[in-house]
Amino acid sequence: MQPVSADVPGAEEFFEASESAAVVSQQIQQMLDRHASLLYIYTEGYGELFDVEQFNEMFGLVPDQRSLQVEYYxxxxxxxxxxxHREMVVDRIVRWYADRFPIARR
Incomplete structure:
Protein backbone atom coordinates (compact mmCIF):
# COMPACT_ATOMS: atom_id res chain seq x y z
CA MET A 1 0.00 0.00 0.00
CA GLN A 2 1.35 3.38 -0.99
CA PRO A 3 1.63 6.00 1.79
CA VAL A 4 -0.54 9.10 1.54
CA SER A 5 1.35 12.17 0.45
CA ALA A 6 1.32 15.27 2.66
CA ASP A 7 0.14 17.13 -0.45
CA VAL A 8 -3.21 15.30 -0.43
CA PRO A 9 -5.89 17.59 1.02
CA GLY A 10 -7.91 16.38 4.00
CA ALA A 11 -11.69 16.08 4.22
CA GLU A 12 -11.98 19.57 5.73
CA GLU A 13 -10.54 21.02 2.53
CA PHE A 14 -12.90 19.06 0.28
CA PHE A 15 -15.96 19.72 2.41
CA GLU A 16 -15.39 23.15 3.87
CA ALA A 17 -18.11 24.23 6.23
CA SER A 18 -19.18 27.71 5.23
CA GLU A 19 -20.81 28.32 8.61
CA SER A 20 -19.80 27.59 12.18
CA ALA A 21 -21.62 24.94 14.21
CA ALA A 22 -23.28 27.74 16.21
CA VAL A 23 -24.70 29.32 13.04
CA VAL A 24 -25.86 25.95 11.68
CA SER A 25 -27.49 25.16 15.03
CA GLN A 26 -29.31 28.49 14.98
CA GLN A 27 -30.50 27.88 11.41
CA ILE A 28 -31.75 24.40 12.27
CA GLN A 29 -33.55 25.77 15.33
CA GLN A 30 -35.21 28.46 13.19
CA MET A 31 -36.55 25.76 10.86
CA LEU A 32 -37.82 23.75 13.84
CA ASP A 33 -39.48 26.87 15.26
CA ARG A 34 -41.37 27.11 11.96
CA HIS A 35 -42.52 23.50 12.52
CA ALA A 36 -40.31 22.04 9.81
CA SER A 37 -39.52 18.34 9.95
CA LEU A 38 -35.90 17.43 9.37
CA LEU A 39 -34.16 14.14 8.73
CA TYR A 40 -30.37 13.98 8.80
CA ILE A 41 -28.68 10.82 7.55
CA TYR A 42 -25.01 10.23 8.33
CA THR A 43 -22.70 7.42 7.32
CA GLU A 44 -19.15 6.37 8.09
CA GLY A 45 -17.96 8.29 5.03
CA TYR A 46 -16.16 10.80 7.22
CA GLY A 47 -13.88 10.17 10.18
CA GLU A 48 -15.42 12.84 12.40
CA LEU A 49 -18.80 11.18 13.00
CA PHE A 50 -19.19 7.94 14.94
CA ASP A 51 -22.78 7.89 16.22
CA VAL A 52 -26.10 9.76 16.41
CA GLU A 53 -25.20 11.45 19.70
CA GLN A 54 -22.58 13.52 17.91
CA PHE A 55 -25.33 15.54 16.25
CA ASN A 56 -26.25 16.83 19.73
CA GLU A 57 -22.58 17.39 20.54
CA MET A 58 -22.02 19.37 17.33
CA PHE A 59 -25.20 21.44 17.33
CA GLY A 60 -26.63 21.27 20.86
CA LEU A 61 -29.90 19.90 19.48
CA VAL A 62 -31.47 16.65 20.62
CA PRO A 63 -33.29 14.57 18.00
CA ASP A 64 -36.88 13.96 19.07
CA GLN A 65 -38.18 11.36 16.56
CA ARG A 66 -40.83 13.78 15.35
CA SER A 67 -39.53 17.10 14.05
CA LEU A 68 -35.80 16.37 14.20
CA GLN A 69 -34.62 12.90 13.30
CA VAL A 70 -31.03 11.80 12.93
CA GLU A 71 -29.98 8.44 11.51
CA TYR A 72 -26.50 6.98 11.49
CA TYR A 73 -25.71 4.07 9.19
CA HIS A 85 -27.47 0.34 1.25
CA ARG A 86 -29.16 2.59 -1.32
CA GLU A 87 -32.41 0.68 -0.90
CA MET A 88 -32.29 1.01 2.89
CA VAL A 89 -31.62 4.76 2.78
CA VAL A 90 -34.28 5.41 0.14
CA ASP A 91 -36.75 3.32 2.15
CA ARG A 92 -35.96 5.38 5.26
CA ILE A 93 -36.50 8.65 3.40
CA VAL A 94 -39.77 7.40 1.90
CA ARG A 95 -41.04 6.33 5.34
CA TRP A 96 -40.03 9.69 6.83
CA TYR A 97 -41.83 11.53 4.04
CA ALA A 98 -44.96 9.34 4.26
CA ASP A 99 -45.16 9.90 8.04
CA ARG A 100 -45.21 13.65 7.51
CA PHE A 101 -47.31 13.88 4.37
CA PRO A 102 -49.77 11.01 4.47
CA ILE A 103 -51.96 10.36 1.46
CA ALA A 104 -55.48 11.60 2.12
CA ARG A 105 -58.02 8.77 2.22
CA ARG A 106 -61.14 9.30 0.11
Whole structure:
Protein backbone atom coordinates (compact mmCIF):
# COMPACT_ATOMS: atom_id res chain seq x y z
CA MET A 1 0.00 0.00 0.00
CA GLN A 2 1.35 3.38 -0.99
CA PRO A 3 1.63 6.00 1.79
CA VAL A 4 -0.54 9.10 1.54
CA SER A 5 1.35 12.17 0.45
CA ALA A 6 1.32 15.27 2.66
CA ASP A 7 0.14 17.13 -0.45
CA VAL A 8 -3.21 15.30 -0.43
CA PRO A 9 -5.89 17.59 1.02
CA GLY A 10 -7.91 16.38 4.00
CA ALA A 11 -11.69 16.08 4.22
CA GLU A 12 -11.98 19.57 5.73
CA GLU A 13 -10.54 21.02 2.53
CA PHE A 14 -12.90 19.06 0.28
CA PHE A 15 -15.96 19.72 2.41
CA GLU A 16 -15.39 23.15 3.87
CA ALA A 17 -18.11 24.23 6.23
CA SER A 18 -19.18 27.71 5.23
CA GLU A 19 -20.81 28.32 8.61
CA SER A 20 -19.80 27.59 12.18
CA ALA A 21 -21.62 24.94 14.21
CA ALA A 22 -23.28 27.74 16.21
CA VAL A 23 -24.70 29.32 13.04
CA VAL A 24 -25.86 25.95 11.68
CA SER A 25 -27.49 25.16 15.03
CA GLN A 26 -29.31 28.49 14.98
CA GLN A 27 -30.50 27.88 11.41
CA ILE A 28 -31.75 24.40 12.27
CA GLN A 29 -33.55 25.77 15.33
CA GLN A 30 -35.21 28.46 13.19
CA MET A 31 -36.55 25.76 10.86
CA LEU A 32 -37.82 23.75 13.84
CA ASP A 33 -39.48 26.87 15.26
CA ARG A 34 -41.37 27.11 11.96
CA HIS A 35 -42.52 23.50 12.52
CA ALA A 36 -40.31 22.04 9.81
CA SER A 37 -39.52 18.34 9.95
CA LEU A 38 -35.90 17.43 9.37
CA LEU A 39 -34.16 14.14 8.73
CA TYR A 40 -30.37 13.98 8.80
CA ILE A 41 -28.68 10.82 7.55
CA TYR A 42 -25.01 10.23 8.33
CA THR A 43 -22.70 7.42 7.32
CA GLU A 44 -19.15 6.37 8.09
CA GLY A 45 -17.96 8.29 5.03
CA TYR A 46 -16.16 10.80 7.22
CA GLY A 47 -13.88 10.17 10.18
CA GLU A 48 -15.42 12.84 12.40
CA LEU A 49 -18.80 11.18 13.00
CA PHE A 50 -19.19 7.94 14.94
CA ASP A 51 -22.78 7.89 16.22
CA VAL A 52 -26.10 9.76 16.41
CA GLU A 53 -25.20 11.45 19.70
CA GLN A 54 -22.58 13.52 17.91
CA PHE A 55 -25.33 15.54 16.25
CA ASN A 56 -26.25 16.83 19.73
CA GLU A 57 -22.58 17.39 20.54
CA MET A 58 -22.02 19.37 17.33
CA PHE A 59 -25.20 21.44 17.33
CA GLY A 60 -26.63 21.27 20.86
CA LEU A 61 -29.90 19.90 19.48
CA VAL A 62 -31.47 16.65 20.62
CA PRO A 63 -33.29 14.57 18.00
CA ASP A 64 -36.88 13.96 19.07
CA GLN A 65 -38.18 11.36 16.56
CA ARG A 66 -40.83 13.78 15.35
CA SER A 67 -39.53 17.10 14.05
CA LEU A 68 -35.80 16.37 14.20
CA GLN A 69 -34.62 12.90 13.30
CA VAL A 70 -31.03 11.80 12.93
CA GLU A 71 -29.98 8.44 11.51
CA TYR A 72 -26.50 6.98 11.49
CA TYR A 73 -25.71 4.07 9.19
CA UNK A 74 -22.64 2.27 10.46
CA UNK A 75 -20.56 0.55 7.77
CA UNK A 76 -22.30 2.47 4.99
CA UNK A 77 -20.17 4.28 2.45
CA UNK A 78 -21.36 7.86 1.97
CA UNK A 79 -22.03 7.45 -1.76
CA UNK A 80 -24.22 4.36 -1.15
CA UNK A 81 -22.48 2.38 -3.87
CA UNK A 82 -23.91 -0.92 -2.57
CA UNK A 83 -27.46 -1.44 -3.82
CA UNK A 84 -28.80 -2.79 -0.52
CA HIS A 85 -27.47 0.34 1.25
CA ARG A 86 -29.16 2.59 -1.32
CA GLU A 87 -32.41 0.68 -0.90
CA MET A 88 -32.29 1.01 2.89
CA VAL A 89 -31.62 4.76 2.78
CA VAL A 90 -34.28 5.41 0.14
CA ASP A 91 -36.75 3.32 2.15
CA ARG A 92 -35.96 5.38 5.26
CA ILE A 93 -36.50 8.65 3.40
CA VAL A 94 -39.77 7.40 1.90
CA ARG A 95 -41.04 6.33 5.34
CA TRP A 96 -40.03 9.69 6.83
CA TYR A 97 -41.83 11.53 4.04
CA ALA A 98 -44.96 9.34 4.26
CA ASP A 99 -45.16 9.90 8.04
CA ARG A 100 -45.21 13.65 7.51
CA PHE A 101 -47.31 13.88 4.37
CA PRO A 102 -49.77 11.01 4.47
CA ILE A 103 -51.96 10.36 1.46
CA ALA A 104 -55.48 11.60 2.12
CA ARG A 105 -58.02 8.77 2.22
CA ARG A 106 -61.14 9.30 0.11
Missing amino acids: RNFEHTYRLSN
